[in-house]
Amino acid sequence: xxxxxxxxxxxxxxxxxxxxxxxxxxxxxxxxxxxxxxxxxxxxxxxxxxxxxxxxxxxxxxxxxxxxxxxxxxxxxxxxxxxxxxxxxxxxxxxxxxxxxxxxxxxxxxxxxxxxxxxxxxxxxxxxxxxxxxxxxxxxxxxxxxxxxxxxxxxxxxxxxxxxxxxxxxxxxxxxxxxxxxxxxxxxxxxxxxxxxxxxxxxxxxxxxxxxxxxxxxxxxxxxxxxxxxxxxxxxxxxxxxxxxxxxxxxxxxxxxxxxxxxxxxxxxxxxxxxxxxxxxxxxxxxxxxxxxxxxxxxxxxxxxxxxxxxxxxxxxxxxxxxxxxxxxxxxxxxxxxxxxxxxxxxxxxxxxxxxxxxxxxxxxxxxxxxxxxxxxxxxxxxxxx
Amino acid sequence: xxxxxxxxxxxxxxxxxxxxxxxxxxxxxxxxxxxxxxxxxxxxxxxxxxxxxxxxxxxxxxxxxxxxxxxxxxxxxxxxxxxxxxxxxxxxxxxxxxxxxxxxxxxxxxxxxxxxxxxxxxxxxxxxxxxxxxxxxxxxxxxxxxxxxxxxxxxxxxxxxxxxxxxxxxxxxxxxxxxxxxxxxxxxxxxxxxxxxxxxxxxxxxxxxxxxxxxxxxxxxxxxxxxxxx
Numbered sequence: 118x119x120x121x122x123x124x125x126x127x128x129x130x131x132x133x134x135x136x137x138x139x140x141x142x143x144x145x146x147x148x149x150x151x152x153x154x155x156x157x158x159x160x161x162x163x164x165x166x167x168x169x170x171x172x173x174x175x176x177x178x179x180x181x182x183x184x185x186x187x188x189x190x191x192x193x194x195x196x197x198x199x200x201x202x203x204x205x206x207x208x209x210x211x212x213x214x215x216x217x218x219x220x221x222x223x224x225x226x227x228x229x230x231x232x233x234x235x236x237x238x239x240x241x242x243x244x245x246x247x248x249x250x251x252x253x254x255x256x257x258x259x260x261x262x263x264x265x266x267x268x269x270x271x272x273x274x275x276x277x278x279x280x281x282x283x284x285x286x287x288x289x290x291x292x293x294x295x296x297x298x299x300x301x302x303x304x305x306x307x308x309x310x311x312x313x314x315x316x317x318x319x320x321x322x323x324x325x326x327x328x329x330x331x332x333x334x335x336x337x338x339x340x341x342x343x344x345x346x347x348x349x350x351x352x353x354x355x356x357x358x359x360x361x362x363x364x365x366x367x368x369x370x371x372x373x374x375x376x377x378x379x380x381x382x383x384x385x386x387x388x389x390x391x392x393x394x395x396x397x398x399x400x401x402x403x404x405x406x407x408x409x410x411x412x413x414x415x416x417x418x419x420x421x422x423x424x425x426x427x428x429x430x431x432x433x434x435x436x437x438x439x440x441x442x443x444x445x446x447x448x449x450x451x452x453x454x455x456x457x458x459x460x461x462x463x464x465x466x467x468x469x470x471x472x473x474x475x476x477x478x479x480x481x482x483x484x485x486x487x488x489x490x491x492x493x494x495x496x497x498x499x500x501x502x503x
Numbered sequence: 504x505x506x507x508x509x510x511x512x513x514x515x516x517x518x519x520x521x522x523x524x525x526x527x528x529x530x531x532x533x534x535x536x537x538x539x540x541x542x543x544x545x546x547x548x549x550x551x552x553x554x555x556x557x558x559x560x561x562x563x564x565x566x567x568x569x570x571x572x573x574x575x576x577x578x579x580x581x582x583x584x585x586x587x588x589x590x591x592x593x594x595x596x597x598x599x600x601x602x603x604x605x606x607x608x609x610x611x612x613x614x615x616x617x618x619x620x621x622x623x624x625x626x627x628x629x630x631x632x633x634x635x636x637x638x639x640x641x642x643x644x645x646x647x648x649x650x651x652x653x654x655x656x657x658x659x660x661x662x663x664x665x666x667x668x669x670x671x672x673x674x675x676x677x678x679x680x681x682x683x684x685x686x687x688x689x690x691x692x693x694x695x696x697x698x699x700x701x702x703x704x705x706x707x708x709x710x711x712x713x714x715x716x717x718x719x720x721x722x723x724x725x726x727x728x729x730x731x732x733x
Binding site for chain 1: 608626
């Protein structure tokens with residue numbers, strides 16, 4: 118028998134209770150890993166490294182459109198290869214509002230997003246058909262759309278000049294993603310021709326929600342972003358230029374202060390965990406008072422007994438915590454793969470480090486009081502059941 | 504006494520219970536020679552267990568001295584006393600006090616975790632101790648799988664495994680039937696006579712006391728007399 122074996126044997130002296138507590142710790146650390154990695158995404162500073170595209174939006178909010186006159190001005194900024202503009206259409210199909218439909222210039226879309234793959238004749242058809250639209254493969258498959266179909270859509274924002282919010286488009290192409298990750302993003306996406314939208318809509322035709330700037334050189338990302346924002350500083354249309362990833366994060370931030378929400382959830386999870394593990398350890402020590410007295414009788418010092426109880430708590434929190442973080446790592450990789458590069462929910466080294474710190478702090482907080490109680494036991498009183 | 508293993512002088516012990524101070528032992532003088540088997544008898548509350556606890560270093564006196572093998576253990580601090588107990592005393596309790604999560608073998612090995620012995624040596628010594636008490640074949644059994652007599656044998660093996668100078672037994676047969684009690688007492692007698700262990704045993708049972716070399720009577724915290732050796 119070793120001291121480690123002795124500690125583990127004592128830890129599992131009430132197997133069911135220990136397993137249930139362990140399960141709570143595992144679940145808490147799965148949540149911790151995922152939420153902490155999300156928190157890191159939301160609290161990260163802007164990172165321009167490796168960005169091949171930038172997104173420019175109104176400085177106030179992306180819901181406020183920018184005028185189209187900016188397009189040639191941005192095209193002319195050194196380092197910008199091509200600018201694409203897109204307007205959120207607010208499409209609803211068969212009461213499904215989860216369709217990401219944008220009014221775009223087909224030519225510019227093709228140049229700025231080479232990740233969308235479609236036969237050239239379909240691109241040509243999109244360029245040449247005023248009422249044309251293209252849809253992502255997975256979206257088309259979901260509704261059984263085929264090239265040549267007429268697709269009736271409603272816009273929950275833009276009425277046509279005749280006042281109707283019903284629009285009809287000709288499906289002229291179905292695009293795929295260049296790889297599996299991009300292919301997944303074809304599930305909710307479609308594009309309509311901006312020229313037709315601008316001509317038919319009752320308002321907003323001369324505007325675009327965002328501009329996407331394809332860069333000549335990723336190393337110029339930061340300087341291009343600064344140049345663009347500087348150019349429109351103190352104008353009626355101040356801009357905010359950032360990477361696609363930061364734009365995506367900003368989009369989600371519109372829902373609320375995600376970081377604060379995450380921190381409160383984590384606080385609630387750990388407070389509950391503190392009570393659960395603390396209660397388990399306190400109960401476990403209370404049940405074993407005579408056993409600790411025997412250990413002391415045999416010659417184990419007060420500090421050794423304190424060490425045994427603390428080691429049990431550390432073992433419980435460490436086994437549960439490390440298992441939980443491992444599970445979170447696997448789940449995070451799965452989520453990240455599904456969500457694509459815009460939402461990298463990666464349980465990385467930073468999350469693990471904060472997880473290990475949380476394990477240590479949790480162990481000490483919940484283990485110290487029961488351990489001190491075991492340390493303070495007087496042998497004769499404990500053996501006499503006092 | 505020239506070869507006294509235990510020398511007790513003017514030993515006094517007070518306990519504070521609530522707001523009251525209770526004097527349990529009053530100025531006891533006692534010598535226990537090396538190799539002796541002493542039975543401590545007396546009515547409930549006479550201070551037998553308190554005296555035993557003081558000799559075994561489980562408690563510290565209010566006044567007076569306790570020397571074991573020439574060492575004033577009443578002057579030791581907590582950690583020093585714990586170390587001394589680990590090296591010099593083996594304890595046997597009325598209710599065995601084995602750890603339920605450990606097998607008999609591991610219960611016996613437990614005190615050896617305090618030594619620098621390797622795990623193989625610890626296991627070997629535990630096996631020898633279990634053989635000595637006649638339980639080598641039950642080494643893998645948990646306490647719940649053993650009878651009361653077997654549990655007490657495991658407790659005796661645990662007390663012996665460090666080869667202590669002194670064996671301290673508090674009502675070791677108090678929870679056993681007559682036949683099993685006789686077996687346990689016979690075992691203690693063998694350990695005393697054949698292995699030279701000094702044994703101090705608290706008991707209420709006059710039949711148990713007959714196994715000892717001599718009996719010391721306590722009443723109201725004072726020694727009454729010392730019965731001759733059997």
